Amino acid sequence: MKHGTVMATTKRRNRTLPVRKAPAELIPADPKRCQAEVPNGHSFMTLGGVPGRVRCNNEPAMIINERIASTDGRRGSMSLCERCFTVFRVQMPNANVSVVLLGGENRARR
Numbered sequence: 001m002k003h004g005t006v007m008a009t010t011k012r013r014n015r016t017l018p019v020r021k022a023p024a025e026l027i028p029a030d031p032k033r034c035q036a037e038v039p040n041g042h043s044f045m046t047l048g049g050v051p052g053r054v055r056c057n058n059e060p061a062m063i064i065n066e067r068i069a070s071t072d073g074r075r076g077s078m079s080l081c082e083r084c085f086t087v088f089r090v091q092m093p094n095a096n097v098s099v100v101l102l103g104g105e106n107r108a109r110r
């Protein structure tokens, strides 16, 4: 009995060994504003503007959550508007995420 207890403790310890130092905190999902980054409208052809990406200004329609933890052992989540979700699905068709629809105005349009 005592021996079994020791075994269990050892097992638990071994399981925590591969965990590396925790990286920076994950950014929590923002239910108020879409968290995707979209092109800022400038290209190398627009004068006076710098091409880049800015955060989307739309109200989010959903929060997506990773179903499987990434290599750092954590599962990320972010809010997306419908437009950005469409882009996400095209760019990452194999992403394993669950989708939680948000209420409010976006809901009424469905």
Ligand SMILES: [Zn+2]
Binding pocket: 034, 035, 036, 056, 057, 058, 080, 081, 082, 083, 084, 085
């Ligand atoms: Zn968006």
